[in-house]
Amino acid sequence: MAFLFVLPTWPVDVWTAAMKKVAPDLDVRVWPDGMGNVDDIEYCAAWLPPPGVVKSLPNLKVIMSLGAGVDAILKDPTLPDNIPIVRVNDPDLTGRMTEYIVLHVLMHHRQQRRIDENQKKKVWDSFPTHAAKDLSVGIMGMGVMGTDSALRLRDLGFRVAGWSRGRKEIPGVESFAGEAEFDAFLARTDVLVSLLPATPETDGIINRATIRKLSRKGPFGAPIIINAGRGRQQVADDILAALDAGELHAATLDVFVPEPLPPESPLWTHPRVTVTPHCAADSDPETICAYVAENIRRHRRGERLDNLVDRARGY
Known part of the structure; x- marks a missing residue:
């Protein structure tokens, strides 16, 4: 053998x-x-x-x-x-993904990119902040990784919901299931996290229409996207157009089509996009x-x- x-x-x-x-x-x-x-x-x-x-x-x-x-x-x-x-499906892999999701939710929540830019410019900018309870996080894909990320974000005080094929019973995490509840899930979500598996049904799910259905009631006035699922789930041109139109506040993207992300991609240089090299759960x-x-x-x-x-x- x-x-x-x-x-x-x-x-x-x-x-x-x-x-x-x-x-x-x-x-x-x-x-x-x-x-x-x-x-x-x-x-x-x-x-x-x-x-x-x-x-x-x-x-x-x-x-x-x-x-x-x-x-x-x-x-x-x-x-x-x-x-x-x-x-x-190993605890090490799950833990690494949870670290990544929590890190980037917190980065947007605490406006770390703004702080980094202010430091470069030597600007002392004491801008208003908000509490975790003021931000609604929605996770698409509630398998082992999605569930663990939801629990950690819940423990930090965020209002967390999950969307999946079947309903999940997770204390302190609101559950939405199936296509019939997708729009309601989006409408309550300020930060959309994708941990979906790659299937024909999830291809292109992060598109302009989806973005426009997300909440505008959060502290930033426009939603945020974090995709650590698969690159084929996002429509890059739609994300860029939504950012430029003010329909999207910011995006963290760890996955792309193709990979590596070509040097000429505008995602590299857009001021409201954080690019990571498919490292969320090494x-x-x-x-x-x-x-x-x-x-x-x-x-x-x-x-x-x-x-x-x-x-x-x-x-």
Whole structure:
């Protein structure tokens, strides 16, 4: 039995070293030059696998996604239909995402960008501030990461709501569910956070029409967007147009199409946009490898795989 890494854009040496550390008895191989006899390979962990690679493994039993999302794997048109896919859902990954969301909600709430500009200009500007309870945060996508972020923001005093496919029961967090309640969710939201999975239904959901339905009653007079989900969920031109028209106060964007964000993109230089390089929840190789190795052990013991993906839903 062998395990294969398929990581065309990641530092594969770092990942193989981490896997050998947490699972020293595992036969670890790498695509494309270190695959050996493909008949031996029963498990693979991948990110953006080139079409045909996974299909070429005749005895593959499980595909592991090295991120919380699986769109980078599902986009392979040659992916076999009968092989289960599992995704990472580790407390380390969740904690990193929560840190990012809380950081950027607080950055906008406490107007840190304004303070930074004043420091550069040596301006002492004692502007009015507001309390956390005056700001309504709405999170799209209430899975493990969305729920954890909602709880931490709730504890800081923000008025928090979540929107998801099904209703959630989370103390102190208002729940909205389904398309029928989407507009009501937007209408009460001053800061819109996207942690949605990448599916055809969520593609382009952060558009001009969505922005115009957000609350204008908050302390900034216009809403704020934070997207740490997937780049295909945002319409960049609509965000820029809404910012310039005063329909949007500010945006923090961690994900883009394409990535890396091209140097000529106006998002880099817009004064009300914060760009981060898809780092909201970086995958720590050793932590993620330990998670993958345990899932392999579970499968070999005949136990149910942890975080099995529903392909029909896309997550």
